[in-house]
Amino acid sequence: MLNIGTQTHPLPHQDALYILLHRNQVLVEAEDQFLIPFTHFQPNAKMNAVYCGEWQTQEDEIKDIFVCRFESVPKGFTETSLRELLFEQDQAHYLLLSRAHQLSTWDRDHQFCGRCGTAMPEKHPKEHAKICPSCQLRHYPRISPCIIVSIRKDNQILLARGINAPKGKFSNIAGFVEAGETLEQAVAREIREEVGLEVSNIRYVDSQPWSFPHQLMVGFFADYDSGEITPAPGEIDEADWYPIDDLPHTPNLATISGQLIHRHVEHMKTNDV
Ligand SMILES: [Zn+2]
Structure with missing residues (x-):
């Protein structure tokens, strides 16, 4: 460790x-x-x-x-x-x-201060930070929170394929948290924007640093509440409800996306949600 x-x-x-x-x-x-x-x-x-x-x-x-x-x-x-x-x-x-x-x-x-443009060759001796020698602004490593969510409706989960994903490869809904937004608001908004659904019972499950280049993926479960699936043009090519005993190709279990689907399905099989 x-x-x-x-x-x-x-x-x-x-x-x-x-x-x-x-x-x-x-x-x-x-x-x-x-x-x-x-x-x-x-x-x-x-x-x-x-x-x-x-x-x-x-x-x-x-x-x-x-x-x-x-x-x-x-x-x-x-x-x-x-x-x-x-x-x-x-x-x-x-x-x-x-x-x-x-x-x-x-x-x-981050070689230069974003506020005043001064070069910042020195790192802080104890923290992962750079302090601008001119205006004293502190710069920390950027971490960008993203939500990722598995959505349940009865004995099915929602899976979607983004426009850049290969045919036949499905995953969860995910997206960046906006400035001034809670994680739960980001979950509800991304689902609304990407597939046109409303959800309830949004709950935290797990997280995973995602260094491509600096996201922190925050994983949730949510329950379907209302609406018809409407994939966002230009973002989602297809999305549907899949019975948990007949899922298409889903992500590797080393990823939080694969883990969320796996854990959601296991919980649903044992009614432990
Ligand atoms: Zn500065």
Whole structure:
């Protein structure tokens, strides 16, 4: 597990483990190993290491973790898609890799103050923050909350296919939370906008960081209340009610979308909703 902690952030050192990125790909060694010892690569001044926290290894050692970006792929490494690598991981490694990618992306994309334009080369020594040396504005890593919801009607759940999803691949309704909105309001609004339905009994189930690039997916169940399914043009290609014993292709169980569907179906089978 990763201990994010409140200790002073160390500088990169030889006993730490490193996560190496190239653009939005992860650099791995054999067998998709992405936690890289210092001696396995050539550190350079441009790699811009960002501290992620303390990691407890399987051998019960405590290791500092840093994430770095490379401008080219170093010898001995291959590039792997973040998405593919993430969904092969257990929960602890998933969260570690998500955090590393989000922190590095934030660091790369916040080189200048958004208020006054001054360069911000320094990171705060204890927090993941940058403070503008000119106007003192504090900048934290961006996290964008998104809701995702599985909707029940009797013994069926609603599944939809977005315009960018391949034919035959269905999922839940999801969308970004708007400024000034509660999570529950976002759930009701997204369902209304995307499929034209009203729901009740909106309840929280689970959450998952989603580093593409910085969402936090917040998962809910809801019950159908009223309305006819009306897919939003330009957003949803098809949507329908599916009996829980005859579902189409749904997302991988490593994703919160797949988990929500699985858990909703299990609850409905045991009437434990
Ligand atoms: Zn500023």
